[in-house]
Amino acid sequence: MTKTKSIQTTLTHSDYRPPAGFAAYPTPIHHASTVLFKDVASLRSGDWRSKQAYTYGLHGTPTTFTLEARLAAIEGGTHCLLAPSGLAAISMILLALLKSGDDVLLPDNVYNPTRELGRWLANDFGISARFYDPLVGARIADLIQPNTKLIWTEAPGSVSMEVPDLRAISAAAHDKGILVALDNTWAAGLALRGFDVGADIVMQALTKYQSGGSDVLMGAVITRDTAINDRIATSHMRLGMGVGGDDAWLVLRGLETMKLRFDAHDASARKVAAWLKGRPEIAKVLHPAFEDCPGHDVWQRDFTGAGGLFSVVFDARFSGEQVDRFVDALALFGIGYSWGGTHSLAVPYRMQGMRRDWPDTGPLVRFNIGLEGTDDLIADIEQALGRL
Numbered sequence: 001m002t003k004t005k006s007i008q009t010t011l012t013h014s015d016y017r018p019p020a021g022f023a024a025y026p027t028p029i030h031h032a033s034t035v036l037f038k039d040v041a042s043l044r045s046g047d048w049r050s051k052q053a054y055t056y057g058l059h060g061t062p063t064t065f066t067l068e069a070r071l072a073a074i075e076g077g078t079h080c081l082l083a084p085s086g087l088a089a090i091s092m093i094l095l096a097l098l099k100s101g102d103d104v105l106l107p108d109n110v111y112n113p114t115r116e117l118g119r120w121l122a123n124d125f126g127i128s129a130r131f132y133d134p135l136v137g138a139r140i141a142d143l144i145q146p147n148t149k150l151i152w153t154e155a156p157g158s159v160s161m162e163v164p165d166l167r168a169i170s171a172a173a174h175d176k177g178i179l180v181a182l183d184n185t186w187a188a189g190l191a192l193r194g195f196d197v198g199a200d201i202v203m204q205a206l207t208k209y210q211s212g213g214s215d216v217l218m219g220a221v222i223t224r225d226t227a228i229n230d231r232i233a234t235s236h237m238r239l240g241m242g243v244g245g246d247d248a249w250l251v252l253r254g255l256e257t258m259k260l261r262f263d264a265h266d267a268s269a270r271k272v273a274a275w276l277k278g279r280p281e282i283a284k285v286l287h288p289a290f291e292d293c294p295g296h297d298v299w300q301r302d303f304t305g306a307g308g309l310f311s312v313v314f315d316a317r318f319s320g321e322q323v324d325r326f327v328d329a330l331a332l333f334g335i336g337y338s339w340g341g342t343h344s345l346a347v348p349y350r351m352q353g354m355r356r357d358w359p360d361t362g363p364l365v366r367f368n369i370g371l372e373g374t375d376d377l378i379a380d381i382e383q384a385l386g387r388l
């Protein structure tokens with residue numbers, strides 16, 4: 001090496017090392033694709049699965065490991081894998097646990113992109129994907145075939161809101177040695193811990209309450225069984241499911257206030273839902289804490305809260321077009337997908353064609369109740385109902 005390094009080398013190899021011992025509350029944001037090894041021997045012995053060392057940015061940094069550990073603790077699990085979206089977490093689970101010839105059971109009210117994924121696996125990958133009534137309970141046993149490997153659950157379905165009996169479904173599955181995965185996005189590990197009701201694998205879209213800001217996409221898969229985690233971790237590695245440090249930090253920041261936000265969403269949503277319940281335009285309030293909601297009794301037994309998401313079914317005298325105009329007339333509610341953020345949202349759905357045997361003909365609107373004042377939200381809904 002020359003004594004005086006060229007400017008190109010000086011720009012990339014600095015001798016400066018900051019002093020050790022800096023302390024502050026936030027988890028530092030580590031950005032890395034390349035992770036440095038101290039010598040070739042440690043590079044050769046590096047194991048991408050290890051949480052005790054670092055091998056490559058895709059497999060984790062101190063920032064993502066910290067987030068994984070905190071999420072696992074919220075659900076009472078021992079392992080956590082992060083994915084770039086909730087849907088990516090779902091695909092990672094299905095691809096890890098199913099192969100050609102296998103069968104998976106999915107609830108008929110499942111998050112629609114999960115349904116799409118199931119259909120794709122069925123059409124192009126030789127996997128059988130069958131849809132069951134989310135209120136099936138213990139009768140799920142009758143649907144299990146010798147090649148059934150996984151029962152997917154979602155509690156509650158995030159549009160139609162039926163609350164499944166996860167204890168009964170898990171018991172029937174475990175009786176036959178079948179794994180149960182739960183999409184626990186709605187309860188966020190706060191109103192329900194998936195492992196307490198029998199889930200083997202818990203998935204969360206961190207895009208919702210964990211981030212809380214409608215500004216980041218991420219998903220998590222939490223388990224408490226090393227063998228199951230290893231299978232999903234292999235799929236995580238093969239599919240290249242890494243997340244960036246900045247996004248992980250946004251979720252870490254959100255987690256610290258998540259319980260307070262969740263409880264505030266919950267209290268506001270119940271107030272708005274109770275007001276809607278008294279309105280003549282509304283036929284049903286599909287909020288798990290309300291009796292209209294199928295599976296309300298299961299919610300009472302298993303859940304400790306509800307968060308900000310619920311739906312209402314309008315009286316059948318209103319057309320889909322009229323209810324679309326109601327949503328357009330809302331001023332404080334944004335029109336858009338996702339939820340768990342501070343801003344209230346409303347989305348109209350046509351359930352016929354989305355759900356088999358849907359009992360109601362009236363149009364449905366799903367609300368995400370944000371952190372605005374409830375009196376203002378109710379006044380806004382009232383003026384928009386006036387347009388009907």
Ligand SMILES: *Cc1c(COP(=O)(O)O)cnc(C)c1O
Binds near residue numbers: 084086186205207
């Ligand atoms: C939003 C959501 C997902 C997917 O999360 P993304 O990060 O948007 O991909 C999965 N399941 C449920 C129930 C959701 O609400």
